[in-house]
Amino acid sequence: MSGAFTTLTSGAGAALGGVPVSPMGEFCQAVLREGAAGGRLIGLFPVDGAGGLVLLALVAQDAAGTVALFGGALGAERAYPSLTSDWPQAQAFERDLWEHHGITPEGHPWLKPLCFPGLPPGQSIPAGYRYFAAAGEEVHEVAVGPVHAGIIEPGHFRFQCHGEEVLHLEIQLGFQHRGAERILREAGEARRLTTAESIAGDSVVAHTTAFAQVEEALAGAAVPARAHALRAVALELERLANHAGDLGALAGDVGYLPSASFFGRLRGDILNLTQGLCGNRFGRGLVAPGGVRFDAGPAWIDGTLAALPVLKRDMEDAAKLLFGSASVQGRFEGTGVLYRDTAELLGVVGPAARASGCRRDVRQDHPSGFFRFAQVPLQMLSSGDVYARAMVRWLEVQQSLRFLEEHLPSLPSGPVRAEMGSMQPGRIAAAMVEGWRGETVHAAATGPAGDVSVYKVADPSLHNWMGLAMAMRGGAISDFPLCNKSFNLSYAGHDR
Amino acid sequence: MINLLKTRLRQGYRTQAFPPPSNPLPERFRGLxxxxxxxxxxxxxxxxxxxxxxxxxxxxxxxxxxxxxxxxxxxxxxxxxxxxxxxxxxGLASASREGLILSGEHLRPKVEALQGEMKRLFGRSLKLRQVSAGGCSGCEADLNVLGTVGFDLGRFGIQFVASPRHADGIVVTGPVTRAMAGALRSTYEAVPAPKLVILSGACALSGGTFTGSPAVAGVPDDVPVDLYIPGCPPHPLTVLDGLLRLLGRLKG
Incomplete structure (x- = not known):
């Protein structure tokens, strides 16, 4: 059958040999058909097949809770007809394929570097690339970055403006590219883990959980229930801390200082809960393949349960002030609208997608680990503006608090870590985790000796940066800091 | 307005004393x-x-x-x-790179305070420009925390500023990727002399988990470093302790 595929579920593995391999034309048609039926691209990378290089496409089927695996026979020419013109959400994946794997998606509408791997010493980004430029009377260009005015990661923003109005924003990243996928493929076990912790420093639990799930799937390890539960607890603490921090930063960006300082302090209190559990404010050291390294003792659980009502009260106060202030709402409403159609086309994920009316949340659509047993209601708005992105965060804060209150008193008992065996040869696995920023995907395949032959990471930011660029079109350049904060994307996660 | 004031009262005074009267870190914290x-x-x-x-x-x-x-x-x-x-x-910071290597005889790192003209210039007012050069943003997150009400860096006369032209020194985080090597150099050169260079976090100090990656250039050898702050990321207390010792404001 042409364009056949096999499926796996998040956090589970499959035999590479079981992935049907079609000729490239049929592969492209089948993948596009899956996309038209509501599938979302979560991975696109080559593996060595029996008959030569095979291009794998991983397409999430949200309604079924499965991931479809398509294989295409690439052949020696290392080129194929690009998917992006028909399916814009493939744009970043195909650019990665081009610059990291030397495979050309022919006819890609804007084939430009994603993160400039192999930049020669002494050269800087954009390394010969010419930014998109608008021309016309009174059209001007504003260039910002890579060093920004604040303690912020590096990236370059090129605005084409007519007066205050932004005609187009081009976002060029890659300054944070440090070759994480290569280390995840080649290094020893301990260093692979610390590298997974350092893909995005504010999403340590999301990335390490996805990493551990992939390793566990490849090794066929059975993770204890209590470890799954503690990963979920840490993931919700991570969401709480970052959402609280973002609400504070949004307040700060519109000059509303009371909520800015309240939320800023509250974020720290939540990070300290994580620190009490595992010794690090960001959750480093907690998740490891096989389970978690630290069990939650009764003192930590009781202390956290006692802290939650206070956190809840203080956050409600800070949120009431923020959302009850007319001057704040005047800046939030109608600013930086990302329309639902655009969000769908670009494959935007996480709170940014839910604020634009896209119904997706990995914890519901592709539950793995503890989320197979515990539901977290999905929070959605439709206006797609800064207000919606702020409000979705606030609604999610309340759900995460509820989740912790409900599950901390009744965590499953038993051990928290299982022995990891060695990885099995010729397998593929993918894991999706709903980090606070959105869907975090790790995927890997093993070679004939059980070694990791390919390792790919898709941070939610990989999809969402283009969403921010589109949300700025027609807006005022002075609203950029606010819009940027409302997405709060990771440069490090994008660049890897 | 009345709600705002009521909330402000309820949230209370949150700035922590520094140095804290006793170590506030939990049992599982991994320090020295x-x-x-x-x-x-x-x-x-x-x-x-x-x-x-x-x-x-x-x-x-x-x-x-x-x-x-x-x-x-x-x-x-x-x-x-x-x-x-x-x-x-x-307290983990060191004024020298060798000082970070612990062995049988050398048990903890040390920061020698600035002396003479440097102490006079920066001891009571220090403006720093942060350069994020290829890390994961963990170090940045905990540097930003120093600006929140809990730590209130401003009370020590230390401030992060937007322009290197306004700064007395730079704080580098991240392993310095190839793509950031040029921007780091430009920022360093834009700071008027005399200037301080502070490296914060394992990546800036040694490459951290990214050591040896071909995408990483590292901190250039010809840039003199005044303070090394270890950690992944360094705890805000570690950073504050290191900065105040460098300025000679914290002893013992």
């Missing part, structure tokens, strides 16, 4: 490792083998390089004898 080489069985190198970054070596006695250390639980977990004892001590 204390080495007990006497506990090492002959020929054992379990800790060195477990370390993700090669921070520990056993070849010439037990040695630990805090500049490479990620403060992960691996070495303590691997050692059956407790030769690497993790403590909650958060």
């Amino acid at each position: 490792p204390v080495l007990h080489p006497a506990r090492c069985p002959e020929g054992c190198r379990a800790c060195a083998d477990a370390c993700p970054t090669g921070a520990i070596s056993t070849d010439e006695g037990l040695r630990l390089d805090l500049g490479r250390c990620l403060f992960c639980p691996a070495c303590a977990e691997a050692c059956p004898e407790g030769a690497v004892e993790v403590t909650r001590a958060y």
Whole structure:
């Protein structure tokens, strides 16, 4: 059958040999058909097949809770007809394929570097690339970055403006590219883990959980229930801390200082809960393949349960002030609208997608680990503006608090870590985790000796940066800091 | 307005005393490792083998390089004898790179305070420009925390500023990727002399978990460094402790 595929579920593995391999034309048609039926691209990378290089496409089927695996026979020419013109959400994946794997998606509408791997010493980004430029009377260009005015990661923003109005924003990243996928493929076990912790420093639990799930799937390890539960607890603490921090930063960006300082302090209190559990404010050291390294003792659980009502009260106060202030709402409403159609086309994920009316949340659509047993209601708005992105965060804060209150008193008992065996040869696995920023995907395949032959990471930011660029079109350049904060994307996660 | 004032009262005064009257960090916090080489069985190198970054070596006695250390639980977990004892001590900064290498005789890093003209210029007012050069943003997150009400960096006369032209020095985080090498150099050169250079976090100190990656250029050798702050990321208390010791405002 042409364009056949096999499926796996998040956090589970499959035999590479079981992935049907079609000729490239049929592969492209089948993948596009899956996309038209509501599938979302979560991975696109080559593996060595029996008959030569095979291009794998991983397409999430949200309604079924499965991931479809398509294989295409690439052949020696290392080129194929690009998917992006028909399916814009493939744009970043195909650019990665081009610059990291030397495979050309022919006819890609804007084939430009994603993160400039192999930049020669002494050269800087954009390394010969010419930014998109608008021309016309009174059209001007504003260039910002890579060093920004604040303690912020590096990236370059090129605005084409007519007066205050932004005609187009081009976002060029890659300054944070440090070759994480290569280390995840080649290094020893301990260093692979610390590298997974350092893909995005504010999403340590999301990335390490996805990493551990992939390793566990490849090794066929059975993770204890209590470890799954503690990963979920840490993931919700991570969401709480970052959402609280973002609400504070949004307040700060519109000059509303009371909520800015309240939320800023509250974020720290939540990070300290994580620190009490595992010794690090960001959750480093907690998740490891096989389970978690630290069990939650009764003192930590009781202390956290006692802290939650206070956190809840203080956050409600800070949120009431923020959302009850007319001057704040005047800046939030109608600013930086990302329309639902655009969000769908670009494959935007996480709170940014839910604020634009896209119904997706990995914890519901592709539950793995503890989320197979515990539901977290999905929070959605439709206006797609800064207000919606702020409000979705606030609604999610309340759900995460509820989740912790409900599950901390009744965590499953038993051990928290299982022995990891060695990885099995010729397998593929993918894991999706709903980090606070959105869907975090790790995927890997093993070679004939059980070694990791390919390792790919898709941070939610990989999809969402283009969403921010589109949300700025027609807006005022002075609203950029606010819009940027409302997405709060990771440069490090994008660049890897 | 009345709600705002009521909330303000309820949220209370939140700025923490520094130095804190007692160590506020929880039991599981991983701060200064204390080495007990006497506990090492002959020929054992379990800790060195477990370390993700090669921070520990056993070849010439037990040695630990805090500049490479990620403060992960691996070495303590691997050692059956407790030769690497993790403590909650958060004072980790050093004025020299060699000072970060712990061994039998050298048990904790030290910061020599600025002297003379440097002390006079920066001792009571220090403006820093931060350069994020290829890390994961963890270090940045905990530097930003210093600006929140909890730590209130401003009360010490220290401030992060937007322009290198307004700064007395730079704080570098991240392993310095190839793509950031030029921008880091430009920022450093834009700071008027005399200037300070502070490296914060394992990546800036040694490359951290990204050591040896072809995409990483590292901090250039010709840039003189005044303060090394270990950690992954350094705890805000570690950064504050290091900065105040450099300025001669904290002793003992």
